[in-house]
Every structure is written in structure tokens, then in C-alpha cells.
Amino acid sequence: EAGVAQSPRYKIIEKRQSVAFWCNPISGHATLYWYQQILGQGPKLLIQFQNNGVVDDSQLPKDRFSAERLKGVDSTLKIQPAKLEDSAVYLCASSFLAGGSETQYFGPGTRLLVL
């Protein structure tokens, strides 16, 4: 089965610019997650969707970050305007959450460098 797809894989922007990341989860997975992973740290959940709805966005910096999941499939994460501290890998994950399965499947990530 195809895995979680993300694009772009790498992005370099200057501070105060905007950037958007795209994620296509595994087919049939209702739950989608966006994580931020700063170098040397573990992933930190930014936002969790269940189908179209937001389940948890408590750690999303809403003054600059936004995310949407139209039609309950693909998702985009946007940063506007970017700051130097946003340099990180942005990981998208999806899970089925049926039959007791909680495994999250991660995409390859988008590595963002803000100059």
C-alpha cells in the first residue's frame, strides 16, 4: 500500500515569507496529524484532524500557522509569516484507529530552513 506522501521535501525561505506544505495520507485513514520536529528533539504535535474536523490544535501557533483538511483527505499546513525558529522538519502522519490499531504512519517530512 502507498505510504503517506508529503511535498515539498525541502524548502528554503527568508523570514517573514510564507510557505505551505502538502500531505496525502494513506487511503482510508480518517485521522491525520501534523508534527514539528526541531533538530535534536522528538516530534511535537501541532494539529490533529479526524476526517474534516480538528481534534487538537492546542500547540499550533495560531497567529502564524494554519492548517486545513478539505474533504477529509489531503491536508495543507501554512506558515505566514515565517520566523527563524520555524526551521524544522514538518512531519505528516495518518492512522486508521479501528480495531484497536493506533499505529501512526509517518511521511518522509518536509525540511524547512528559514534564513
Added chain:
Amino acid sequence: SQQGEEDPQALSIQEGENATMNCSYKTSINNLQWYRQNSGRGLVHLILIRSNEREKHSGRLRVTLDTSKKSSSLLITASRAADTASYFCATRGGSNYKLTFGKGTLLTVNP
């Protein structure tokens, strides 16, 4: 905030040796999961242990959970160079399946 704290931060062993990594957490959990991350394959789920379980095995992996001490350990037996990666513990406490990851242990297996 980070819930889990892995120990050690880095571990270097020879191929064939066993590797043990520990994870401590602060609040009560529903389950604890271990993930591996390397540059080639990204972040991959290894094993899940529920709060009412004490030990679980999967191939060369053995996970233990002590809820009274709020700690878990991951043992990799007969390590291989391909096991070189960062290993993260992640805890789920609530009902929304949110995972909180630790900072990870960097394991290097030398051939």
C-alpha cells in the same frame, strides 16, 4: 512539552550486542509506543504496550512497562548495523490518540 525522557541520549555498541534504552514519563498513560527514525525510512512504529501490560515482544524487540515507576525500557537483542537510528518513546494519555514524544536515544551499531 515533552512527556517522555529517553536515557541515554546516545548509545554506541558493537554488532551482535544488546542495546537497552529507557523512557520515563510524568503523567498517567493509556499506552506507550516506541518509534525508530533514520534518514532512510523516516519515523516508523515499532511496538505498542498498553498500561495494563508489563512486557511485550516483537522479533528482536522486548519492551517492558512499569506504571508504578512511570518508566519503560526497549531492549534490542543481537543488534545489527541496520539498527542504527534514533529511538523515541511516545505516550498516549487521553482519549484523542494524541502522542507526546520524548527527545530520543541515538543508537549507533558499529559493524
